[in-house]
Amino acid sequence: MVDIRNPHRKWKIPRDASSKDDILSSPQDNIYNVLSPASNLTSTFPQNPAMPFTAGLTGVNVPLDTTTTRALWGSLLGFFLTIIVVRLLLRANAYLRHVTSLTEKEGSQRYWSENNGWIWSDIKRNLLYAPLVKKRHNRELQLSKAFNMGTLPSRFHTILLLVYLASNIAYSCLLSYGEARSALLAEIRGRTGHLATINMGVLLVFAGRNNPLISLMRVPFDTFNLFHRWIGRLIVLETLAHVAAWAVNLNYAEGSAGIVGAIKTSTFIQYGLLATIAMVIILFQSPSAIRHAAYETFLHIHRALAIAAILGVWVHSVQGNLPQIRYVRWVIAIWASDRVMRWVRIIYRNVSLNGCTTVTVEALHGEACRVTFKLARPWAHKPGCHVYVYLPRISLWMSHPFSVAWSDTSAYEGTEMKEVKPTTPQLEVGMPGHQSTSISLIVSKHSGMTAKLYDKAKSSPTGVIELTGFAEGPYGGLESLHSYGTALLFAGGVGITHQLGYVRDLLAGADARTTATRKITLCWSVRTTEQLTWVQPWMDEILNMPSRRQYLQIYIFVSKPRSARDIVSPSARVQMFPGRANPRVLVEKEMQNRVGAMAVTVCGPGALADDVRDSCRRVVGQGVIDFIEESFTW
Numbered sequence: 001m002v003d004i005r006n007p008h009r010k011w012k013i014p015r016d017a018s019s020k021d022d023i024l025s026s027p028q029d030n031i032y033n034v035l036s037p038a039s040n041l042t043s044t045f046p047q048n049p050a051m052p053f054t055a056g057l058t059g060v061n062v063p064l065d066t067t068t069t070r071a072l073w074g075s076l077l078g079f080f081l082t083i084i085v086v087r088l089l090l091r092a093n094a095y096l097r098h099v100t101s102l103t104e105k106e107g108s109q110r111y112w113s114e115n116n117g118w119i120w121s122d123i124k125r126n127l128l129y130a131p132l133v134k135k136r137h138n139r140e141l142q143l144s145k146a147f148n149m150g151t152l153p154s155r156f157h158t159i160l161l162l163v164y165l166a167s168n169i170a171y172s173c174l175l176s177y178g179e180a181r182s183a184l185l186a187e188i189r190g191r192t193g194h195l196a197t198i199n200m201g202v203l204l205v206f207a208g209r210n211n212p213l214i215s216l217m218r219v220p221f222d223t224f225n226l227f228h229r230w231i232g233r234l235i236v237l238e239t240l241a242h243v244a245a246w247a248v249n250l251n252y253a254e255g256s257a258g259i260v261g262a263i264k265t266s267t268f269i270q271y272g273l274l275a276t277i278a279m280v281i282i283l284f285q286s287p288s289a290i291r292h293a294a295y296e297t298f299l300h301i302h303r304a305l306a307i308a309a310i311l312g313v314w315v316h317s318v319q320g321n322l323p324q325i326r327y328v329r330w331v332i333a334i335w336a337s338d339r340v341m342r343w344v345r346i347i348y349r350n351v352s353l354n355g356c357t358t359v360t361v362e363a364l365h366g367e368a369c370r371v372t373f374k375l376a377r378p379w380a381h382k383p384g385c386h387v388y389v390y391l392p393r394i395s396l397w398m399s400h401p402f403s404v405a406w407s408d409t410s411a412y413e414g415t416e417m418k419e420v421k422p423t424t425p426q427l428e429v430g431m432p433g434h435q436s437t438s439i440s441l442i443v444s445k446h447s448g449m450t451a452k453l454y455d456k457a458k459s460s461p462t463g464v465i466e467l468t469g470f471a472e473g474p475y476g477g478l479e480s481l482h483s484y485g486t487a488l489l490f491a492g493g494v495g496i497t498h499q500l501g502y503v504r505d506l507l508a509g510a511d512a513r514t515t516a517t518r519k520i521t522l523c524w525s526v527r528t529t530e531q532l533t534w535v536q537p538w539m540d541e542i543l544n545m546p547s548r549r550q551y552l553q554i555y556i557f558v559s560k561p562r563s564a565r566d567i568v569s570p571s572a573r574v575q576m577f578p579g580r581a582n583p584r585v586l587v588e589k590e591m592q593n594r595v596g597a598m599a600v601t602v603c604g605p606g607a608l609a610d611d612v613r614d615s616c617r618r619v620v621g622q623g624v625i626d627f628i629e630e631s632f633t634w
Contacts (some may be wrong), residue, residue: 050182050253054246055268055320059186061176062323065194068171069327072198075167080217087218098483101516101596109485109516109596113623125620129627130155135614138606138631140288150288151606151633153226161230168195168234172241182249189245196238197313197324200331203231208338209388209475210345218478222631229286236283239276268319275312278305296398296448310335342472346390350470352376359391359469363457366530367445368494371402371453373471374438381407381436382477383501384601384630389441390470394456395449399472401632402443403603405497406538407436439471442534444494479628481506482515485596490583490612491524492604496535498630499524499603503542503552511547518551518595525557525581525608529566532556549573557581583608587615597624603631 053059101109115121131137132152141149153161172195175187205211206228214221250258262269282305291298310331317325350357355376362370371389381404388399445454457465481487487506489499503522509515526532532539542548554574561567561578569575587600602612609629616627 048253049180050249053182053186054250054253054258055262055266057190057322059179059183060190061187062190064174065191065323068174068191068195069198072167072171072195076202080213083217083219091218094480094483097597098516101483101485102513109518112597113485113594115621115624118621121620124627125617127156127159128154129613129617129620131610131613132158135610137613138609138629138633140606148288148292153230157223157226161227164231165234168199168238171195172238182252185245185249189242189249192238192245193242194324196235196242197317197327197331199231199235199238200310200313201327201334203228203235204331204334204338206231208334209472210338210341214475215478220476220478220630222633226633232286233283236279239279243272243276266319268316271312271315271319273312275309275316278309278312281305282309294448296395299398346470346472348377349379349472350376356468357470359467361453361457361465361467363454363460363463364442365533366528367454368531368534369443369445369450369454369457370440370534371443372438372440373469375436375471379407379436379439379474381439381474381501383481383505384479384498385474385477385501386498387439387441387471387473387475390472391449391453391467392469393467394452398449400449401475402441403495403497403630404439404474405442405500405535406440407501408438408440440538442494442497476630479601481517481599481601482509483597484599484626485516486519486521486590486594486598487517488521488587488590488598488600489523490581490600490602490604490608491522492602492608493526493531494534495603495605495630496524497603499601500535500538500542502601504545507542507545507548507552510551511545516596519553519590519593520551521553521555521586521590523555523557523581523583523586525559525604527558527560529558529561543574555581555586581608583612584615584618587612588619591619591622591625594623597626599626599628601628601630603629606631 097112101112132155136152137154138151140151172188172191175184175191177184179187205213206224209221211221211224213219214224247259250262254261263273282302285298285301285305310328313324314328314332316322317328357376358374360372360374362372364370384403386401386403388401390397390399443450443453445451457463481502487502489502491499499522503520506515506517506520510517510520542552552573556574556576557580558567558576558578559580564578567576567578591598600612600616602609609631613627613629616625619625620627
């Protein structure tokens with residue numbers, strides 16, 4: 001047992017203690033005096049030996065709690081450092097591959113096309129690229145079209161989640177089993193509450209868009225979001241165990257009347273229950289089916305409940321004068337810093353002496369919009385990046401992520417698609433790494449904000465509307481393809497927006513001999529030919545880039561053409577086919593004819609991504625191939 005005034009001094013409580021002198025040395029040690037001095041419970045000295053263990057630090061092993069904190073955070077730090085070191089080694093290898101592949105000497109990339117050993121390729125096939133079972137990973141589990149159960153974590157992610165869960169269970173089970181039942185329950189209460197609190201810090205770091213680990217570890221936000229969801233569920237379970245241990249002990253000491261009395265009179269207990277109730281509601285409010293049914297409503301409620309949970313934990317810790325106060329301060333600081341960084345980004349990127357960012361929205365065929373931001377300040381962006389879009393007239397303060405499809409020094413204007421023949425200097429101005437004064441996105445109509453935006457633009461007499469809006473970012477763009485001799489890019493539907501920047505960047509680099517890339521293959525799957533108009537002005541620019549015919553091959557698959565006349569291949573380098581793409585055939589073909597190392601990227605529906613992943617796993621032992629998936633499994 002721990003003296004509540006001096007947590008580092010332990011008392012041994014006899015199992016047969018029956019009087020107040022056997023338990024506490026003075027009335028001032030009564031736990032309810034500490035928790036709620038105004039409570040009427042202070043008038044009666046507890047006679048049950050379990051009473052001192054019902055709240056506060058009595059029975060809580062504070063030194064061991066501190067040890068578990070160091071062990072948990074130390075293991076996380078060790079894992080993060082390991083990932084950072086591995087990433088640095090891979091980047092060093094990619095840089096060496098890049099600079100040694102710039103020569104035009106025949107066969108200069110042959111060395112980099114072959115695996116040097118089987119260990120790394122086996123790790124990729126059986127761990128890093130492997131789904132949990134068979135080949136399903138990002139293809140959503142659906143009981144019906146209206147009931148989405150979410151996606152499965154990959155094999156590697158599942159192992160990490162199980163290890164983290166097991167470590168928390170192990171720390172919770174490090175107890176003094178020789179003590180009396182009330183003391184053991186008090187230790188369980190203390191340990192589970194402590195673990196829930198320190199895990200809240202990890203939870204909020206993983207939830208942040210400005211999480212520094214994203215750039216340090218080169219791990220996408222989507223992966224951290226996955227861990228955020230599962231760690232949140234773990235915190236709820238630890239919180240429920242914390243409350244259960246308290247309730248069982250108090251029920252043993254005073255019965256149900258004691259529990260009711262504590263809830264009515266103790267601010268300490270009331271705010272603890274506030275946090276618990278908020279967390280439990282989040283648990284039942286956050287399954288994929290509910291998130292997808294009304295995502296914007298989900299976000300509003302989720303954020304309000306998160307604030308209520310943090311507030312409850314903070315007041316609970318302050319009222320009880322608990323040692324977890326310092327951890328709660330860190331939780332609040334992490335949450336506040338991410339919010340401040342978001343506002344700093346928004347203001348800096350969208351407000352200048354020359355005015356504010358403006359937005360042009362054009363309704364397109366195929367139920368989509370082309371959204372162009374004329375930026376208040378020039379941006380330097382990378383291929384594959386995305387931004388969070390704020391359109392107050394459409395969705396108030398809500399933000400939504402979209403891939404940057406195109407950037408330029410001037411916005412695309414007009415509704416007519418015209419063939420353009422830009423010169424090389426004009427193209428370079430809008431290239432990734434250069435300062436851009438406009439960025440463009442494609443927003444496909446679904447529900448909520450996207451439906452409102454499309455309907456508003458569609459109802460306009462010209463099909464074009466002007467709005468005030470803000471773009472937060474850019475985020476992402478973690479992967480560079482400059483060191484790969486062969487790049488195979490898959491896109492499904494609006495996923496083409498993620499790949500256009502890579503095609504443009506690699507073509508310019510190949511022509512200027514600044515990248516190792518010598519083969520670029522773009523495979524785009526669409527439902528109807530109407531969707532081709534979404535990116536036609538930008539595709540025209542790409543098709544007019546120097547050396548395009550030498551390096552770029554485009555395959556377009558139309559799954560639901562209206563007639564056979566819709567399927568017309570403009571040239572041998574731009575071919576159209578009816579039906580769905582077969583990623584396995586394309587991956588195997590490119591693997592056999594690759595130049596140097598090969599990168600395969602995919603952005604599109606989960607089923608397409610899973611097929612591409614499976615195809616890469618089948619050939620990973622035949623040579624150097626890296627699989628890169630862009631997804632946002634919200």
